[in-house]
Amino acid sequence: xxxxxxxxxxxxxxxxxxxxxxxxxxxxxxxxxxxxxxxxxxxxxxxxxxxxxxxxxxxxxxxxxxxxxxxxxxxxxxxxxxxxxxxxxxxxxxxxxxxxxxxxxxxxxxxxxxxxxxxxxxxxxxxxxxxxxxxxxxxxxxxxxxxxxxxxxxxxxxxxxxxxxxxxxxxxxxxxxxxxxxxxxxxxxxxxxxxxxxxxxxxxxxxxxxxxxxxxxxxxxxxxxxxxxxxxxxxxxxxxxxxxxxxxxxxxxxxxxxxxxxxxxxxxxxxxxxxxxxxxxxxxxxxxxxxxxxxxxxxxxxxxxxxxxxxxxxxxxxxxxxxxxxxxxxxxxxxxxxxxxxxxxxxxxxxxxxxxxxxxxxxxxxxxxxxxxxxxxxxxxxxxxxxxxxxxxxxxxxxxxxxxxxxxxxxxxxxxxxxxxxxxxxxxxxxxxxxxxxxxxxxxxxxxxxxxxxxxxxxxxxxxxxxxxxxxxxxxxxxxxxxxxxxxxxxxxxxx
Ligand code: NAP
Numbered sequence: 001x002x003x004x005x006x007x008x009x010x011x012x013x014x015x016x017x018x019x020x021x022x023x024x025x026x027x028x029x030x031x032x033x034x035x036x037x038x039x040x041x042x043x044x045x046x047x048x049x050x051x052x053x054x055x056x057x058x059x060x061x062x063x064x065x066x067x068x069x070x071x072x073x074x075x076x077x078x079x080x081x082x083x084x085x086x087x088x089x090x091x092x093x094x095x096x097x098x099x100x101x102x103x104x105x106x107x108x109x110x111x112x113x114x115x116x117x118x119x120x121x122x123x124x125x126x127x128x129x130x131x132x133x134x135x136x137x138x139x140x141x142x143x144x145x146x147x148x149x150x151x152x153x154x155x156x157x158x159x160x161x162x163x164x165x166x167x168x169x170x171x172x173x174x175x176x177x178x179x180x181x182x183x184x185x186x187x188x189x190x191x192x193x194x195x196x197x198x199x200x201x202x203x204x205x206x207x208x209x210x211x212x213x214x215x216x217x218x219x220x221x222x223x224x225x226x227x228x229x230x231x232x233x234x235x236x237x238x239x240x241x242x243x244x245x246x247x248x249x250x251x252x253x254x255x256x257x258x259x260x261x262x263x264x265x266x267x268x269x270x271x272x273x274x275x276x277x278x279x280x281x282x283x284x285x286x287x288x289x290x291x292x293x294x295x296x297x298x299x300x301x302x303x304x305x306x307x308x309x310x311x312x313x314x315x316x317x318x319x320x321x322x323x324x325x326x327x328x329x330x331x332x333x334x335x336x337x338x339x340x341x342x343x344x345x346x347x348x349x350x351x352x353x354x355x356x357x358x359x360x361x362x363x364x365x366x367x368x369x370x371x372x373x374x375x376x377x378x379x380x381x382x383x384x385x386x387x388x389x390x391x392x393x394x395x396x397x398x399x400x401x402x403x404x405x406x407x408x409x410x411x412x413x414x415x416x417x418x419x420x421x422x423x424x425x426x427x428x429x430x431x432x433x434x435x436x437x438x439x440x441x442x443x444x445x446x447x448x449x450x451x452x453x454x455x456x457x458x459x460x461x462x463x464x465x466x467x468x469x470x471x472x473x474x475x476x477x478x479x480x481x482x483x484x485x486x487x488x489x490x491x492x493x494x495x496x
Pocket of ligand 1: 066
């Protein structure tokens with residue numbers, strides 16, 4: 001099923017409107033498609049393994065799923081909504097928003113769902129990317145955008161005896177809605193951003209809930225009540241108020257990054273705020289001691305919930321901090337030898353974040369394999385381009401995650417950068433572009449150096465790869481990433 005170039009207009013033997021295959025129909029892929037379409041790129045195909053669009057918002061359907069980044073910023077700048085129901089929208093509202101935007105911009109028709117890409121290979125003779133799906137379909141394109149995200153492959157740790165458990169189990173990012181948790185004895189392993197959202201949602205309904213925590217978290221309040229009518233009316237009718245609110249949220253998010261970048265000054269003020277909040281939520285000193293984090297504020301993702309800590313204090317909820325030694329047939333055994341029996345284990349153990357693009361095989365020039373190039377940890381110029389992989393762009397690639405901001409801000413910047421790059425290729429009549437290795441190496445060094453002295457370096461987290469290099473996060477502010485990506489610099493690339 002290859003797409004033949006149909007545009008008769010040619011520049012140096014290349015079609016004026018190059019074919020672009022985008023892998024991933026989440027916020028990133030849709031942003032890229034909107035941006036490219038607006039600038040005359042008509043031959044776009046979006047492939048996604050899921051049966052529908054939405055990416056992370058399609059897969060993460062756990063009870064209580066919502067974004068902890070306020071919607072006025074967690075939305076495209078050019079598609080602002082005035083009717084958000086809450087400060088941080090629930091999952092269904094975000095998913096509906098994305099579907100609506102995709103429809104409005106005619107992007108939904110470009111999406112080919114249920115296509116899991118197994119391999120992408122670059123043919124240097126023809127300067128063409130060949131994309132294969134697991135089902136054996138083939139697509140060809142002049143440029144390739146990998147928008148598969150960092151958090152799409154659930155991680156289930158290989159605890160001894162895992163396969164022995166005879167009860168029910170699932171990962172929080174693949175919630176089993178057919179399984180009725182009511183009246184069940186449930187174990188939750190992991191206490192990250194996902195768990196703090198669904199633990200309070202399920203705790204009132206299960207018979208017994210045991211939460212296994214390996215590391216405590218710094219927390220800040222988030223009540224997330226429905227917006228009052230007067231507020232919604234004001235946002236809808238007062239000119240500039242929506243924009244002002246977005247600006248305020250942007251600045252608040254940047255202040256969180258400021259705290260992470262300066263852990264001993266601004267960070268300690270934020271840490272104090274978090275301590276006061278957590279103390280107020282944890283009257284029981286024993287529970288407080290168990291929950292209390294033992295690392296610098298902001299090193300791991302700060303969690304926002306006003307409901308999680310109180311849920312731990314419920315009579316049917318137990319917090320276990322003893323490490324899990326093994327999974328048994330009927331439950332979990334901790335290292336103190338204590339067995340607890342469960343009907344269901346929910347793995348809320350995060351994602352294989354540092355294994356970018358796995359298990360997809362990506363082959364560039366001279367037989368280069370992306371996973372080979374990234375043997376010592378993933379890296380890319382501005383998280384976007386890798387030498388030896390011509391006209392290939394990553395979205396939400398290495399070092400572009402944010403602990404403080406909205407990923408949509410980054411994705412929009414990346415979409416614009418990719419568009420500028422492809423316009424440059426088109427205008428020059430080139431066949432392809434490839435980032436200069438020395439540019440990519442220098443930008444990686446600069447990124448890594450920028451982590452020095454920040455809270456991110458003070459503990460272990462999913463932001464690091466197996467060698468400890470921080471590969472997930474951008475080390476600076478949203479503002480800085482916008483500045484760095486605002487204008488595509490052709491001198492950093494070789495055009496062929
Ligand atoms: P996560 O933050 O990576 O949390 C995984 C949890 O599992 C951690 O508590 C971790 O403990 C624990 N864990 C991992 N392996 C374990 C093992 N072998 N034994 C015991 N515990 C283990 O995953 P997540 O909660 O799914 O969130 C991932 C990311 O998704 C977030 O950081 C965030 O970026 C994004 N997210 C965002 C939102 C939002 O509202 N915007 C909501 C949910 C998720 P340790 O801390 O000790 O490693």
